[in-house]
Amino acid sequence: MPSENIYKLDTPSLLLNLHTLEKNVDHIVRFAASHGVNYRPHIKTHKSIDIAKMQMDKGAVGVTVATVGEAEVMTRGGIPNILIAYPIATETKLSRVEALMTQATIILTVDSIEQASLIDRYFKDKHVQVNVWMKVNSGLNRCGVEAEEAVELATHIQTLASLSLQGIFTHAGHSYAATSQEEIEEIAKKEAEAVLTSSELCEKAGISITHKSVGSTPTYQISGAIEGITEVRPGNAIFFDMVQVGLGVAHVEDCALTVLSTVGSVKKDRIVIDAGSKTLHLDKGAHGNESVMGHGYIKEYPHLTLERLSEEHGVIPLKDEIPELRVTDKMTIIPNHACTVVNAFDTYTVHRNGEVIGVWDVHARGRND
Ligand SMILES: Cc1ncc(COP(=O)(O)O)c(C=O)c1O
Numbered sequence: 001m002p003s004e005n006i007y008k009l010d011t012p013s014l015l016l017n018l019h020t021l022e023k024n025v026d027h028i029v030r031f032a033a034s035h036g037v038n039y040r041p042h043i044k045t046h047k048s049i050d051i052a053k054m055q056m057d058k059g060a061v062g063v064t065v066a067t068v069g070e071a072e073v074m075t076r077g078g079i080p081n082i083l084i085a086y087p088i089a090t091e092t093k094l095s096r097v098e099a100l101m102t103q104a105t106i107i108l109t110v111d112s113i114e115q116a117s118l119i120d121r122y123f124k125d126k127h128v129q130v131n132v133w134m135k136v137n138s139g140l141n142r143c144g145v146e147a148e149e150a151v152e153l154a155t156h157i158q159t160l161a162s163l164s165l166q167g168i169f170t171h172a173g174h175s176y177a178a179t180s181q182e183e184i185e186e187i188a189k190k191e192a193e194a195v196l197t198s199s200e201l202c203e204k205a206g207i208s209i210t211h212k213s214v215g216s217t218p219t220y221q222i223s224g225a226i227e228g229i230t231e232v233r234p235g236n237a238i239f240f241d242m243v244q245v246g247l248g249v250a251h252v253e254d255c256a257l258t259v260l261s262t263v264g265s266v267k268k269d270r271i272v273i274d275a276g277s278k279t280l281h282l283d284k285g286a287h288g289n290e291s292v293m294g295h296g297y298i299k300e301y302p303h304l305t306l307e308r309l310s311e312e313h314g315v316i317p318l319k320d321e322i323p324e325l326r327v328t329d330k331m332t333i334i335p336n337h338a339c340t341v342v343n344a345f346d347t348y349t350v351h352r353n354g355e356v357i358g359v360w361d362v363h364a365r366g367r368n369d
Helices: 018-035 049-057 068-076 091-100 113-126 147-158 173-177 181-204 242-247 338-342
Strands: 013-017 063-065 081-084 105-110 130-135 163-169 211-214 257-266 270-273 314-317 330-334 347-352 355-361
Touching: 013 018, 018 049, 018 347, 049 063, 049 068, 049 355, 063 068, 068 081, 068 091, 091 105, 091 113, 105 113, 105 163, 113 130, 113 147, 113 163, 130 147, 147 163, 147 181, 163 181, 173 181, 173 242, 181 211, 257 338
Parallel strands: 013 347, 063 081, 081 105, 105 130, 130 163, 163 211
Antiparallel strands: 013 257, 257 270, 257 330, 270 314, 347 355
């Protein structure tokens, strides 16, 4: 077993290599600076106030979150500017947003006339101006209006006294199903085009759009470099994972996150470890990605495949290999999808190239509300 002190930890543990994390964040920050765009990381990846603060210290303008729960945690951590990138559609959630508005700038997503009107009805008598950004569809076919419908929604928003339309954004999550770099490039160009076309149509109709925001991890360095785009929102790019490696977006050495696991059983044809689906997840990547092999990449034994997971067991078949591993041996596994794995742990054990330097909370763990 290697000598670094991460191998002395109990398992399964979520390990974060701070050196790699900093390198990855610095890369995004340099990209944003050199292209004159804002960096608004999606924090669903790390769910950590410490990492959000690091991103802000390095130049992020604010964060993106998926849920009001994540926004509550980020506000508690002192993050001053938060885009909630989901069209909130209940009064209960709007009342939670209202409570946050005294502490941070909160931007809400609007993607239909009905939902925009619901926000307006809630805030109308409260004399509050709500910043909203309109979501447009660029091919993922999830939320978002089509570019040519943007003016209709924007015009409606203009009639709602408590809403102030300031931006347009899209998410090209379908880039995860791409099978070539050319396909990623094509998706990224359409991603930027959806935002720029809808903004142009609004501006022609006299509605000015300040923020034009794009950016998934596979696409942001292409779409974010297109003239007119003002902001990128990558999430996963601070950790990377085997899906990104499979897509050709990152190398194994770029992956900052691993799960430490111990061998609990060695049989003649298999090894069993203590990382199962409750830690590594069965998730093989979002939106139809098919690039990964097994349930993670075993760094110390790359020739072995973690083929089967049950909840607390991971099974590595031994084909013709003589088992080189013994009970109590440890290994680090790069997950297929970092974001879902983080949500399975209370804490990160933070290390610099194998030497433990601290423990950080996953503050917004489970805040899917
Ligand atoms: C609206 C929005 N922005 C940004 C992201 C970040 O994407 P990625 O993790 O690929 O960088 C996501 C991911 O789901 C998203 O939904």
